[in-house]
Amino acid sequence: MPAADRRPDDAGQASARSRRRFLQGAGAAAVVGAGGFLGWRALADGEGSGGSPGSGGNRVTPTPPPSSMADVVAYGAVGDGSTDDTAAFEAALADSPYVYVPPGSYVLSRTLEIPETTRLVGGGKYNTVLLHAHDDDFARLAARSSLAELSVEGQGSVHSGRGLVLSGSDGQQSLQAVSVVDFDGYCIDFESPDAGSQFRATQVDVGRTGGDSGSERYAVHISEDQQLASVPRSFVQLETQGLCAIDFGGCNDTYVVASTLGDLRFTEESRGVNISSSRLLNQESLTIAGHGITIVGCDIAPQLTIAPGADHVVLAPNAFNRLPVIDRSGNDRHQLPPDYGS
Incomplete structure (x- = not known):
């Protein structure tokens, strides 16, 4: 009208x-x-x-063309927890950028190379289990590769090696609803300064063999080398069961949200760490070193100390179990709750 x-x-x-x-x-x-x-x-x-x-x-229900899907069972994988399924996985990964792993337990006796832009998807985080059965790294993730809906078990009491390794300048990898646990080495290792730029992990469980609080056996490790340029990496709903969680090394822009964290480690080269809406458990004391470290909206169990030379540390607001925050930085370039510094 x-x-x-x-x-x-x-x-x-x-x-x-x-x-x-x-x-x-x-x-x-x-x-x-x-x-x-x-x-x-x-x-x-x-x-x-x-x-x-x-x-x-x-x-x-978006379904890719049938020709693009590779089911590891079609390549000979058995998934019975004892048969070596490595060759089937290698063949499927070589044939398709979309690889499906049905529920089952799959033994893998060699390092998997996850190619660029390849997606490896299981039948559920606790239904599809990949068993690390050798003494080298479980898998290396190329640029823009991803894992989803599966578990990787390191069997760290009998096998050495790391879990998921990111190296070089390969970035934009992602993990969604994945468990990477029980490795003798790091569960997730960014072994070079630029590895894993724009990495994203959501609903991921990590826990290293013997990784109790105080052991310094961190599940996630970021290269110690100084990263002057931004290399953003994010973890949302990271579950550590209170075990040693993250060694931030020489990171630059690492985000941790809505997570349950055990022990953490900062170095003088740690930059741009942002932790929010999370619980920091078990660790008796935590020294915050580096530059631009922000922890807000968290429940914090350890006694916090700001290391000499650290700057631009933000520690408010939070729920603290041990007070005061001890400031040994030698400067006033921080944001601390009133009366908590000493």
Whole structure:
């Protein structure tokens, strides 16, 4: 109708309809986007979608062309926990950038090379188990490779080696709903200063063999070398069960959110560490060294000390179990809660 003849509430109704259409479209886009995290197989099977196959509800089931999917079982993998399935994994990874690993326990006796842009997806974080059965690293992740919905068990009481290794300048790797536990070496190792730029880990469990508080056996390790340029890495919902968690080394821009953390280690070269909405457990004392360290909105068990020379440390607001925060930095370039410094 002509604008002059509209009732006063017509514009509001039209606006509401527009908002509904926008939200419906945005919701669909969000579900499609979630495929990047949940994995194409999970969505295709209805997992996490709130519907069942063929229900015709609000599900979106993006499925890649059949020719692009490689199921390791089709390449001879057995998944019985005793048969060596390494050759099947290597063949599948060589054939396709989309590799699916059904529920089962798969023995791997050589280091896996996860190629660039390749996605390895399991049938559930605790349903698909990859068993590290040799004395070298479990896997090396090339640029933009990703793992989702599976567990990697290091069997660190009988085998040496690290879990997931990122090296060189390869970046943009991702982990979603992955467990990397029980390794004799680091569970996740950024072994060179530029490795893992724009790395993202969400809903990831880590825990190193013998990694009790005070052992200095950290599950996540970042190269000690100074990283002057920004190398952003993020961890959301990192679960450590209170074991030694992260050695920040010479990091530059590391973000940890909504996580349960055991022991942490900062060095003089640590830069741009941001920890929020997390719990810092078990560690008796934590020395904060480096530059631009921010810890906010956290429940903090250890006694905190700011190391000599550290600057731009932000420690407010938080819930502290041990006070005061001890400031030995020799400068006033910090943000500390009132009356907590000494």
